[in-house]
Structure formats: structure tokens, C-alpha cells
Amino acid sequence: MPRTPSVSRQLVIAVSVPLVLSFALMVLVLDGIFHDSAQQALRERLDQEVIALVTATELTDSGRMDLRLLDPESRLAVPRSGHYAAVRSARGRVLWSSPSMQGVPIDFGAPVAVGNTAFFQARLADGSELGILNRGLEWDYAPGNSAKLVFSVAEDLAGQKARLQRFHRQFVAWFAALALLLLGVLGWLLRRVLRPVRRLEQEIAEVDSGQRAQLGDGFPRELAGVARSLNALLRSERTRIARYRDTLGNLAHSLKTPLAIMRAALDGGSGQYATLNREIDRIAQIVDHQLQRAATSGGATLGQPTVPLAPLVADLRAAMRKVHTRKDLAIDTDVAAEAGFVGDSGDITELLGNLLDNACKWCRGAVRVQVRLEPSRPPSQRLVIRVEDDGPGIAPADRARVTGRGERADERQGGHGLGLAMVADTVALYGGELVIGESPSLHGASLEIALPGRLVESAVITSAA
Numbered sequence: 001m002p003r004t005p006s007v008s009r010q011l012v013i014a015v016s017v018p019l020v021l022s023f024a025l026m027v028l029v030l031d032g033i034f035h036d037s038a039q040q041a042l043r044e045r046l047d048q049e050v051i052a053l054v055t056a057t058e059l060t061d062s063g064r065m066d067l068r069l070l071d072p073e074s075r076l077a078v079p080r081s082g083h084y085a086a087v088r089s090a091r092g093r094v095l096w097s098s099p100s101m102q103g104v105p106i107d108f109g110a111p112v113a114v115g116n117t118a119f120f121q122a123r124l125a126d127g128s129e130l131g132i133l134n135r136g137l138e139w140d141y142a143p144g145n146s147a148k149l150v151f152s153v154a155e156d157l158a159g160q161k162a163r164l165q166r167f168h169r170q171f172v173a174w175f176a177a178l179a180l181l182l183l184g185v186l187g188w189l190l191r192r193v194l195r196p197v198r199r200l201e202q203e204i205a206e207v208d209s210g211q212r213a214q215l216g217d218g219f220p221r222e223l224a225g226v227a228r229s230l231n232a233l234l235r236s237e238r239t240r241i242a243r244y245r246d247t248l249g250n251l252a253h254s255l256k257t258p259l260a261i262m263r264a265a266l267d268g269g270s271g272q273y274a275t276l277n278r279e280i281d282r283i284a285q286i287v288d289h290q291l292q293r294a295a296t297s298g299g300a301t302l303g304q305p306t307v308p309l310a311p312l313v314a315d316l317r318a319a320m321r322k323v324h325t326r327k328d329l330a331i332d333t334d335v336a337a338e339a340g341f342v343g344d345s346g347d348i349t350e351l352l353g354n355l356l357d358n359a360c361k362w363c364r365g366a367v368r369v370q371v372r373l374e375p376s377r378p379p380s381q382r383l384v385i386r387v388e389d390d391g392p393g394i395a396p397a398d399r400a401r402v403t404g405r406g407e408r409a410d411e412r413q414g415g416h417g418l419g420l421a422m423v424a425d426t427v428a429l430y431g432g433e434l435v436i437g438e439s440p441s442l443h444g445a446s447l448e449i450a451l452p453g454r455l456v457e458s459a460v461i462t463s464a465a
Contacts, residue, residue, distance in 0.1 A: 007197065008190045016183050023175050031168055038160055039131075043119050046133035049153045053085055054137065057096075057151075076100050082156030084130075090148035108152040112136040121157070129157040196220050200227065207234065208342075259284050306340035307348055308456045309371045309383075316349075316356050317369070324360045331360070335371040341383055342452040343430055351426045355387040355447055358420065363389035366442055373453050380431035383453025388439035388446045399436040420447075427451065 075081040076098040084106055085098040092111050105125070112118045114136045122130050132154045140146045196219050206212045214231045263280050317331045341348045359367045370386045377384075394402060403424035427434045432451040439446040 008187075008194050011190055012183070012187055015186055019182060020179060023179050027172060027175050031171065034167060034171075035164060038164060042131050042155065042157075042160060043133065046119070046131060046153045046155060047117075047135075049083070049085065050133060050135050050151050053087070053151050053153065057087065057139075057149075080104055082158070084154040086152045088150045088152065090136075090150065092150075095149070106130065106132075106154060108132055108134060108150075108154070111150040114138045114148055122154075129161075130154045131157055131160075196223050204230070306342060306454055306456055307345045309339045309341060309348075309385075310335045310337055312345075312349060312352065313369055313371065316352055319353075320356050320360045320367075323357070327360070327363070328365055329360060329363070330366050331356075332366070332368045333370075335369065336373060338455045339371045339373050339383060340454055340456040342454055347426050347430075348451070351423050351449070352385070354420070354423050355385070355449075359387050359389040359391075359445070359447075362391035363444060364391060366390040368439075368442060373455065377450065380452050381433055381450035383451045384448065385451070386446060386448040388442050389444040390439070390442040391444040393438055393443070393445045394436055402436070403434070423447075423449070 075083040076085050078100055079102040081100045083098075084101045084104065086094055086101065086106075086108060087096040088094050088108070088111055090111055107122060109118065109120065109122070109132065112134045116136050118134045120132055122132055124130065132152065134150055134152045136148065136150050138146050139149050200215070200219065200223055203212065203215045207215065214234050215227045217227075219227045259280055263277060313333050313335045317333055320331060321329055356367070356369065366389065368386075368388045370384075370388075372384050373382055374384055375382060403420050424434055427449050430451050432449055435448045437446045437448070438444070
């Protein structure tokens with residue numbers, strides 16, 4: 001089964017995803033704003049250079065241009081400096097170009113009309129980009145004479161792009177650090193806020209493993225009601241089981257006494273009462289079975305301790321060898337040391353006793369018991385117990401029938417047919433599984449049951465050490 005993510009992880013994901021997305025959107029928006037601001041600043045610088053160029057320009061009375069740079073250290077005077085300027089006629093003829101344009105072919109674009117300004121970016125043959133500004137002016141150089149001129153300036157964008165990239169990296173780094181800091185603070189706050197939930201989970205696990213009888217106090221208001229309800233449920237369950245056992249013990253005593261009197265009276269009679277004796281014995285067996293079934297824990301695993309299987313199987317193995325002394329029994333056991341049953345010890349003792357007794361009764365001489373834990377199974381079926389024998393086995397047509405009360409695979413054999421019925425009932429109470437088949441090695445019957453199980457505490461401590 002796929003593991004369900006914790007509440008804290010889901011909350012962190014639910015908050016971090018929109019937080020990261022909002023930060024990413026903020027970075028994009030602010031980066032765009034900064035880029036637009038840089039473009040606007042570039043245009044203003046170029047516009048100032050046009051004004052400086054116009055200031056330095058003079059036209060003689062004959063219409064000839066005389067342009068002297070006011071600043072001899074201007075970058076316009078340095079070849080390939082990245083700052084360029086030119087003055088053109090309305091038809092596009094270059095009247096003057098800055099010394100910086102030496103060896104740099106620049107297309108300033110089409111001339112613009114008087115009073116208009118054009119700003120655009122262009123790429124040179126070497127791949128560098130320029131920001132270009134054109135402004136159209138009408139120049140009066142003599143009374144009644146004027147000339148239409150286009151002043152053009154350009155600036156290499158490499159420096160601006162480097163500044164933008166540096167700002168972009170710093171901006172992303174700042175926001176990433178801020179996002180990590182916020183997520184760290186959020187995770188820390190969630191751990192503090194969800195600490196009572198983890199405590200409730202831990203105490204429920206301790207109740208489930210039998211380490212405590214009920215949940216503690218001191219939970220927040222939102223969880224206090226849950227803890228009180230669970231404690232009330234636990235107390236009610238223990239009270240119910242105790243009441244059932246007391247009541248059924250009295251019932252058992254009340255029923256068994258009249259049956260014993262009837263059996264004693266019939267034993268003194270003739271052989272015609274043998275059938276009645278057998279039926280009285282069967283009634284007594286059924287009463288015992290039903291009373292014991294109702295008096296058990298009812299398949300409840302909550303708050304039940306872990307019952308180690310290794311010593312229990314060893315004790316039952318010794319008991320079976322004493323009970324079935326007429327057979328030369330070889331009972332082979334393979335029990336995992338860490339295997340434990342989650343439930344009432346009386347239930348698992350009765351269940352294993354019935355399985356072993358049934359196998360010893362029908363075998364020719366060999367019985368095998370295997371117990372293991374399978375963590376991949378559902379919690380109610382992690383403990384797997386298999387009992388095999390070398391007897392005649394159970395026919396496939398009889399496997400569904402023999403788990404009924406009073407049913408036997410061989411009607412000629414003695415018994416009341418309650419052993420497998422009690423096993424099936426107990427397995428069903430715990431939500432387990434019973435599979436009847438054929439032993440692949442002993443070629444007799446194979447009964448495999450799956451019940452709630454977990455690691456025995458001592459085995460966990462030993463393995464950890």
C-alpha cells in the first residue's frame with residue numbers, strides 16, 4: 001500500500017508551492033520593471049548626448065557644417081569606444097560622423113522627419129547590439145536659409161546587459177535565500193504546532209502495542225475531545241469484555257451442571273442410552289465453544305500486547321507429543337524469533353492448539369509448523385502460520401465444508417468436528433485469512449492462517465543492539 005504523506009508534509013507543500021510561485025512571479029515582474037527602467041535610462045542618456053551634439057554643431061552662412069566636440073576626452077573621440085554619433089541630411093547623406101565610428105559600419109536607420117524622435121536597437125555584424133536614437137531638426141543657418149538635419153547617437157548595450165544579468169543573479173539569489181528562510185521558519189512552526197498531533201499518534205501506537213492503558217492528558221482544546229472519546233472507548237471495551245466473561249462464566253456453570261447430572265444418570269442405564277450420551281457430549285462441546293468464543297477479546301487488537309509465538313509453539317509441541325503418545329511423532333518447527341501475535345493470548349493458544357491437534361490426529365508421523373512475519377501484507381494478516389502433515393489430506397471438494405461446525409472430512413472418524421470451525425471463527429474475528437491446501441513436501445493437509453502480527457519487543461531490542 002502506498003504510504004500516505006503526513007499532515008505536516010502536506011501543509012508544507014500546500015504553502016511552499018504558492019510561495020515559490022509567487023516569488024518566481026515577483027522576480028519576473030521586478031526583472032521586467034528593472035529592464036524597462038534601464039531602457040528608459042538609456043534613452044535619456046542618448047537624448048542628452050543629442051542635445052550636447054546639437055550644442056556643439058554650427059553651420060556657416062554657406063551651409064557648411066562645423067562640429068567641434070566640447071569635451072576633448074569624450075568617448076565619441078575614441079575609436080570603437082562604444083559611443084557613436086553622426087549628423088545626416090534629410091536624404092540620409094552623412095554630413096559628419098564621430099571619430100569613434102572609425103572602422104565601425106553602423107546603420108542608423110532611415111532619417112526621421114523634423115520634430116520626430118526614433119529609438120530602436122540594432123545588431124552589428126560582429127554580434128554586438130546598439131541602442132540608437134534619431135532626432136530630426138530644422139537648422140536656420142542664414143536669413144531665409146535653413147537645413148533639415150538628423151542627429152543620430154548610439155551606445156553599445158554590452159555594459160547594460162552585464163549590469164542586468166548581474167542584477168538578475170543577485171535578485172534571484174536574494175529571493176531564493178528568502179524563500180528558503182521562510183520555508184525553514186514555516187517547517188519549524190509546523191513542527192511546534194503539530195507536536196500534540198504527533199504525541200497523540202505516539203500514544204495511540206503505545207496503546208495499540210499494550211505499553212499503556214489509555215491516552216494521557218494535556219492535549220490542546222482541538223484534540224482534547226478526541227483523546228477523551230478514545231479513552232472512553234477503551235474503558236467501554238474493557239468493561240464490555242469483563243462483563244461478558246463474568247456473565248458467560250456464570251452461564252457456563254449453569255449449563256454444565258445439568259448436563260453433568262444428565263450424563264451421570266444415563267451412564268447408569270443400559271447401552272441404549274449411548275446415543276444420548278454422545279449427543280450430550282456434543283452439546284457440551286458446542287456450549288464450551290460458543291462460551292469461549294464470546295468470552296474472548298472478540299478479535300480486538302487495540303491495546304493488546306504482543307504475544308511471542310516461539311515459546312508458545314514450543315510448549316504446544318511438547319504437549320502434543322504427550323497427548324499423542326501412541327504415534328511416533330516428528331513435529332518440526334520453524335518459528336521466526338521476532339514473530340508475535342497481536343491479540344488475546346488465549347485466542348492464539350486455542351487456535352494453534354486446534355491446528356496442531358488436528359494435524360497430529362491425522363498425520364502418519366510427520367508434522368511441520370512454520371511461523372513468519374510478512375510486512376508487505378495488510379496489518380491484520382502480517383503473521384503467517386502454516387501447519388502441514390503427512391496424512392491423507394483434505395480433498396478439494398471438502399475444504400470449504402470442513403470449517404463448518406460439526407463437519408468432518410471423514411465421517412467414520414470420531415470427534416465433533418469443532419476444531420477447524422473454532423479456528424475459522426477466530427481467524428474471521430481478527431480479520432485474518434484461512435487457506436486449506438495440500439502440503440508440497442509432506443503431501444498431506446496444509447492449513448495456512450494469516451493474523452495480526454508485529455515484531456516482538458525483545459527481538460526489536462536485540463536486533464537494534
